[in-house]
Amino acid sequence: MKFILKLLVLMASVAVASGANFRTVIIDPGHGGHDNGGQWGRVYEKHLALDTAYRLEGKLKALGYQTVMTRRSDYFISLPQRVTTGNRFNNAIFVSIHYNYTWKQDVSGLETFYSSSEGQKLAYHVQKNLISRTKTVDRKVKYARFYVIRHSKLPAILVEGGFVSNAAERSRMKSAWFRDSIAQGIADGIQRYRREN
Numbered sequence: 192m193k194f195i196l197k198l199l200v201l202m203a204s205v206a207v208a209s210g211a212n213f214r215t216v217i218i219d220p221g222h223g224g225h226d227n228g229g230q231w232g233r234v235y236e237k238h239l240a241l242d243t244a245y246r247l248e249g250k251l252k253a254l255g256y257q258t259v260m261t262r263r264s265d266y267f268i269s270l271p272q273r274v275t276t277g278n279r280f281n282n283a284i285f286v287s288i289h290y291n292y293t294w295k296q297d298v299s300g301l302e303t304f305y306s307s308s309e310g311q312k313l314a315y316h317v318q319k320n321l322i323s324r325t326k327t328v329d330r331k332v333k334y335a336r337f338y339v340i341r342h343s344k345l346p347a348i349l350v351e352g353g354f355v356s357n358a359a360e361r362s363r364m365k366s367a368w369f370r371d372s373i374a375q376g377i378a379d380g381i382q383r384y385r386r387e388n
């Protein structure tokens with residue numbers, strides 16, 4: 192009897208530890224402080240990412256998630272610090288938010304990166320919902336060895352919400368409704384991932 196009870200407790204704790212039951216989302220706004228990220232005129236990636244992160248945090252809290260932000264204002268944190276913040280948690284996922292930049296000004300669209308198989312599932316749902324919310328160019332889900340997703344022990348993704356270097360995307364990014372639909376697309380994707388895993 193005692194043994195069965197122990198076994199049940201063990202099974203319950205294993206179930207909680209699996210990815211599907213996460214209640215916490217680590218939100219990682221890219222760049223900050225002296226690191227502006229992509230930049231065009233006075234449009235800085237670091238500001239866009241932080242604003243989108245706050246919007247995502249609000250939506251996730253309303254859905255009952257706990258959230259942790261790796262930075263809450265315009266200051267610099269290292270990549271290892273971002274990873275360490277996330278890796279303190281077990282039942283959690285890690286979502287890094289960025290905006291893209293390239294010297295080719297005609298390049299546009301949204302893409303989501305992953306580096307693990309669990310991250311790939313999360314990336315798939317987030318990218319799908321991002322595209323349906325924003326109706327923009329789909330640059331698809333991609334494997335990459337970016338530091339923050341490679342070193343995270345959590346299901347981790349890195350979202351690129353469009354190109355600061357593209358005139359049309361830049362003008363959309365400057366408006367709150369677009370950053371809000373990026374945040375909404377990410378939140379929808381997280382919900383979908385949680386339900387289907």
Ligand SMILES: [Zn+2]
Pocket residue numbers: 221222228229236289290
């Ligand atoms: Zn970036």
